[in-house]
Amino acid sequence: MGRFFVLAVCVAAPAVLPAQAVPAHPADLQFAPSLFEPPAVSGMRFELRNGLPVYVVPDRSLPLVDIVLALPVGDRNEVPGEEGMASMTAAMARRGGAGDMGPEELDDTIDALGARVDSSSSWTRTVFVLDIGSETLERGLEILASIVFEPRFDEDRLAQARDNLRVSLAAREDEAYAVLDREWQRLVHGPASPRSRRLTEASVAGFERDALASFHRRLWRPDGAVIAASGDVEPELLVARLDGLFGSWQGLPASETDADRKAGPPGGSAAPEAVFEAAAASPGWWTVDRPGPQASMALGHRGAVVDRWDAGDRWALLLLMEILDGPGSVSRLRSRLQLAEGLTYRVVTWFDLDVVAAEARSERSLNHGQGEFRIFLETAPESAAAAAAAVLEELARLRREAVPEVEIATARRSLLARLPLLFDRAETIAGRFAEDELLDRPHEYWSVYRGRLQAVSAADIRRVAQRFIDPEGIVLAVVGDSEAVRAGRAAEELRRVLGAPRLVETQ
Amino acid sequence: MRSAAVLAVLLLSGTATAGFATSEPDVGAAHFELDNGMTFLVVERPGRPLVAAVVAVRGGSASDPAGRRGLTHLVEHLLFAGSRTIGTTDWEAESRLLSRWENLYERSVRRGRTDRDLLRLEQRLEALQQPGEFAGVYAWAGVVGVDALTRHDLTTFHALVPKEKIELWFWMESDRLHGPVFRGFRRELQVVEQERRQRIDSTPTGTWFELFDAAYWGAGHPYAHTPGGERREVERLLPSDARSHFEALYRPDRLIAVLVGDLSLPEARKLGERYFGRLQTSEGNSRIPESKETPAPAVGSLEGLCACRSQVEIRYPTLPFAAAGDTVVLDFLAGLLNSRSGRLYRELVAGEDRVAYAASAEHASRRLGGYFAVRIEAGGGAGPEDLTAAWDALLDRVRSGGVDDAELRRVRRQLTTDSWRQLEQDAGLAGRLAAAEALGGWRQLTMWLDAAVSVDGDDLQRVVDRYLLAHERAVLSLTRTGG
Numbered sequence: 001m002g003r004f005f006v007l008a009v010c011v012a013a014p015a016v017l018p019a020q021a022v023p024a025h026p027a028d029l030q031f032a033p034s035l036f037e038p039p040a041v042s043g044m045r046f047e048l049r050n051g052l053p054v055y056v057v058p059d060r061s062l063p064l065v066d067i068v069l070a071l072p073v074g075d076r077n078e079v080p081g082e083e084g085m086a087s088m089t090a091a092m093a094r095r096g097g098a099g100d101m102g103p104e105e106l107d108d109t110i111d112a113l114g115a116r117v118d119s120s121s122s123w124t125r126t127v128f129v130l131d132i133g134s135e136t137l138e139r140g141l142e143i144l145a146s147i148v149f150e151p152r153f154d155e156d157r158l159a160q161a162r163d164n165l166r167v168s169l170a171a172r173e174d175e176a177y178a179v180l181d182r183e184w185q186r187l188v189h190g191p192a193s194p195r196s197r198r199l200t201e202a203s204v205a206g207f208e209r210d211a212l213a214s215f216h217r218r219l220w221r222p223d224g225a226v227i228a229a230s231g232d233v234e235p236e237l238l239v240a241r242l243d244g245l246f247g248s249w250q251g252l253p254a255s256e257t258d259a260d261r262k263a264g265p266p267g268g269s270a271a272p273e274a275v276f277e278a279a280a281a282s283p284g285w286w287t288v289d290r291p292g293p294q295a296s297m298a299l300g301h302r303g304a305v306v307d308r309w310d311a312g313d314r315w316a317l318l319l320l321m322e323i324l325d326g327p328g329s330v331s332r333l334r335s336r337l338q339l340a341e342g343l344t345y346r347v348v349t350w351f352d353l354d355v356v357a358a359e360a361r362s363e364r365s366l367n368h369g370q371g372e373f374r375i376f377l378e379t380a381p382e383s384a385a386a387a388a389a390a391v392l393e394e395l396a397r398l399r400r401e402a403v404p405e406v407e408i409a410t411a412r413r414s415l416l417a418r419l420p421l422l423f424d425r426a427e428t429i430a431g432r433f434a435e436d437e438l439l440d441r442p443h444e445y446w447s448v449y450r451g452r453l454q455a456v457s458a459a460d461i462r463r464v465a466q467r468f469i470d471p472e473g474i475v476l477a478v479v480g481d482s483e484a485v486r487a488g489r490a491a492e493e494l495r496r497v498l499g500a501p502r503l504v505e506t507q
Numbered sequence: 508m509r510s511a512a513v514l515a516v517l518l519l520s521g522t523a524t525a526g527f528a529t530s531e532p533d534v535g536a537a538h539f540e541l542d543n544g545m546t547f548l549v550v551e552r553p554g555r556p557l558v559a560a561v562v563a564v565r566g567g568s569a570s571d572p573a574g575r576r577g578l579t580h581l582v583e584h585l586l587f588a589g590s591r592t593i594g595t596t597d598w599e600a601e602s603r604l605l606s607r608w609e610n611l612y613e614r615s616v617r618r619g620r621t622d623r624d625l626l627r628l629e630q631r632l633e634a635l636q637q638p639g640e641f642a643g644v645y646a647w648a649g650v651v652g653v654d655a656l657t658r659h660d661l662t663t664f665h666a667l668v669p670k671e672k673i674e675l676w677f678w679m680e681s682d683r684l685h686g687p688v689f690r691g692f693r694r695e696l697q698v699v700e701q702e703r704r705q706r707i708d709s710t711p712t713g714t715w716f717e718l719f720d721a722a723y724w725g726a727g728h729p730y731a732h733t734p735g736g737e738r739r740e741v742e743r744l745l746p747s748d749a750r751s752h753f754e755a756l757y758r759p760d761r762l763i764a765v766l767v768g769d770l771s772l773p774e775a776r777k778l779g780e781r782y783f784g785r786l787q788t789s790e791g792n793s794r795i796p797e798s799k800e801t802p803a804p805a806v807g808s809l810e811g812l813c814a815c816r817s818q819v820e821i822r823y824p825t826l827p828f829a830a831a832g833d834t835v836v837l838d839f840l841a842g843l844l845n846s847r848s849g850r851l852y853r854e855l856v857a858g859e860d861r862v863a864y865a866a867s868a869e870h871a872s873r874r875l876g877g878y879f880a881v882r883i884e885a886g887g888g889a890g891p892e893d894l895t896a897a898w899d900a901l902l903d904r905v906r907s908g909g910v911d912d913a914e915l916r917r918v919r920r921q922l923t924t925d926s927w928r929q930l931e932q933d934a935g936l937a938g939r940l941a942a943a944e945a946l947g948g949w950r951q952l953t954m955w956l957d958a959a960v961s962v963d964g965d966d967l968q969r970v971v972d973r974y975l976l977a978h979e980r981a982v983l984s985l986t987r988t989g990g
Binding site: 021022023024025026029031032033034035036062063064095103104107108110111112113114115131132133157160163164167171173174175176292293294296326327330334335338339340341342343344345346378379380410413414416417418420421423424425427 | 555556557592593638639642643644646647648649650651652667669671672674675678679681691693694695696697698701702704705708709710711781782785814815816846847848849852853856857861864885886887913916917920921923924925927928930931932933987
């Protein structure tokens with residue numbers, strides 16, 4: 001009882017203040033420490049007969065279930081001439097009918113269930129999503145399996161998709177951002193890089209039923225795939241059902257994949273991972289002339305590679321990027337470009353730091369990552385040079401000077417504050433752990449996250465700034481009214497740093 | 508951050524997905540009011556690490572005063588500049604300089620040029636100001652997702668707050684409403700201008716849709732301008748305009764707070780009373796005039812060339828938002844037309860002619876009026892007239908052939924599961940509750956679904972015959988440049 005009494009006094013102490021008293025400053029508020037710890041994975045991971053991992057996180061509060069199947073197949077698996085094949089195969093698996101259902105019947109069936117079924121592909125993965133009421137889950141799972149294993153790639157829907165892609169190709173210059181994205185990537189990765197490949201008339205013409213079926217047969221395999229499930233489910237029952245549908249999935253043996261490749265469409269077909277020589281980047285200041293009231297720009301260079309998720313430099317780089325351009329207007333780029341100078345409405349920054357084991361790295365001939373360090377912003381053409389010069393100055397300052405402790409502490413808190421967002425619902429928890437599996441990221445990553453960030457010092461941050469930010473390799477591309485950009489404020493200063501602006505010959 | 512939905516983001520409309528099941532999962536919001544009239548909605552969700560918190564104001568760009576279009580949006584931006592406590596190193600010294608600065612600034616706007624005294628004074632002010640402190644306090648405490656949105660009928664301020672620190676949110680939000688200081692005024696005008704360029708001027712269709720809105724609603728209608736306002740009026744806005752508009756619009760009885768997360772109702776009430784209870788309606792302040800008779804929407808067409816896919820938007824005037832009657836039937840009709848098994852995709856996108864690249868329908872119902880819109884982007888070589896003709900033919904088939912039971916069942920099922928999905932995310936739920944409360948009460952969400960799942964074929968025929976009339980519509984037709 002005595003202990004209870006003491007506790008009660010502590011809890012009640014603030015009530016000594018008048019009922020309506022408002023502390024003068026937020027610093028006067030007292031908070032309990034944050035109790036958030038990422039959930040442990042134990043009990044969530046299952047395996048099907050074929051080894052396919054399944055993460056299940058039940059949540060019975062709503063009669064809904066989310067199932068996500070991800071395969072480690074994407075644009076990077078395409079070979080020249082096949083641009084867009086990964087995305088097209090994924091999209092048409094959903095749209096082109098499956099099993100004994102033609103496209104219309106498949107659409108009708110999914111919609112009548114009130115379900116959402118989507119499939120799409122990105123640079124590294126192909127993802128299928130089933131979002132459905134729990135009482136119709138069984139039917140939904142059958143449909144999902146049918147889309148994965150028995151896509152029909154209906155000829156008529158394919159022709160429609162090709163027509164639509166041709167319309168998109170004709171419109172590819174419409175949006176300044178699309179032009180910037182394409183040209184900046186070409187300058188940064190080199191024209192031969194898979195990152196620089198874009199859809200062409202020829203690749204669209206190649207989206208024939210047989211070509212998609214071949215890509216599907218060769219590359220959609222269970223090795224490296226993962227399933228995340230969440231919502232109104234009984235884990236054991238669900239896993240048993242998934243095992244019935246996906247547990248015997250083996251994919252083609254390697255020998256048949258090779259044979260199939262030899263017999264494949266002209267130009268060959270994708271190796272499981274397309275190997276390429278990193279092409280030279282084209283550092284400097286580039287412009288694409290495009291009259292209008294606004295200029296878009298991207299500034300940066302290729303991303304980088306470390307050999308493990310827990311590499312010290314990785315943690316320091318996370319903090320460095322938060323200091324440079326974390327969300328909220330406390331970061332350096334936002335406080336300078338938005339708050340101090342009113343130059344832009346939005347800055348977007350990311351730094352891809354790929355994790356590639358040292359032995360794998362030499363095989364791929366990669367010194368740099370395939371990703372990017374990119375700072376994107378829009379501003380008036382006459383302010384573009386000033387904005388770019390300000391960004392370069394901030395990058396130089398990070399390499400030159402130690403970041404003050406209070407700034408590091410704010411960045412650390414801000415990063416840690418977003419940690420709960422990554423685990424805030426059953427769906428995100430299952431997805432996060434499944435993503436670990438896809439990325440080969442140990443689940444322990446999350447349990448050491450807080451401690452590792454806390455151990456990063458100002459010296460570490462300066463070191464990674466010097467290691468990963470390369471002033472000599474900076475590519476600046478500006479899409480906008482070139483004359484106004486070149487004559488803008490601080491254009492001379494920018495010339496001294498990056499050299500004279502050169503006009504991009506757009507393709 | 509501080510984004511404005513410059514192209515209309517519509518409340519509870521459009522794809523007809525808003526709503527909550529009444530029978531099974533219930534939103535479970537608790538409601539209370541403070542003595543000053545401020546409304547609170549609380550949804551307790553134990554175990555969530557973050558509380559989704561929204562402060563909403565019953566009023567958006569439709570409340571802009573005549574000649575000051577864009578003022579509500581600017582005030583939303585300025586509310587991030589802090590207060591007498593936040594954003595300053597010495598409020599007394601700053602306030603003296605700030606009033607001198609305002610006089611000089613007003614003079615410079617009248618004369619149309621910036622004089623040197625103003626710039627010198629700004630330098631002195633900068634030494635006393637900490638424009639990033641508001642964001643900094645939140646960042647330090649781990650508050651994320653700090654953002655704001657100005658819509659036609661509503662302005663909202665969003666945050667995701669670690670549950671242990673929810674009192675900070677009460678402190679910060681009530682503080683900026685209690686005594687905001689609109690510092691950095693001139694810089695914020697620049698940021699607003701940048702936002703406008705990014706959202707409207709730099710997009711191929713942005714200016715056309717802005718013109719279409721203006722033409723459709725008609726001069727003087729509160730919805731005729733986008734929330735970002737008119738550039739020429741925005742650049743002449745003064746700090747005194749912002750202050751008087753703030754006092755009129757942000758009265759406590761126009762405020763709504765929504766909290767979704769691990770926070771108990773008694774705790775929310777206690778903190779609400781302590782912090783927001785101090786907000787008072789200023790004596791003698793101006794009021795937001797209630798809209799008078801608004802002009803009837805225009806009939807006719809607007810045609811132009813655009814570096815975009817050829818496309819049309821066809822608008823039919825309908826009804827203001829309601830959770831009953833024909834408004835809901837029109838929402839249902841949008842559901843019938845949308846999705847892959849809906850009429851638009853089946854007949855215009857995937858049909859034999861493949862006249863469309865994409866097509867969608869939306870019932871946009873706001874406080875003062877609504878419209879039913881169909882947007883169609885051309886596939887292949889189709890021009891706007893082909894798209895309009897294809898839509899007319901589709902509509903004729905709905906009129907003559909009716910709607911079959913399978914279609915009705917499909918839409919009811921989709922609306923029901925969509926309503927569950929909208930309960931999944933705390934931040935989304937908080938925003939929707941705020942919007943529904945501003946439009947007449949959060950329970951409308953539940954009522955809306957009840958009404959929607961009862962819609963039948965006769966209802967649909969009735970609204971098609973009554974509202975989707977060719978002689979009452981307005982059409983925006985854009986032809987691809989050089990096409």
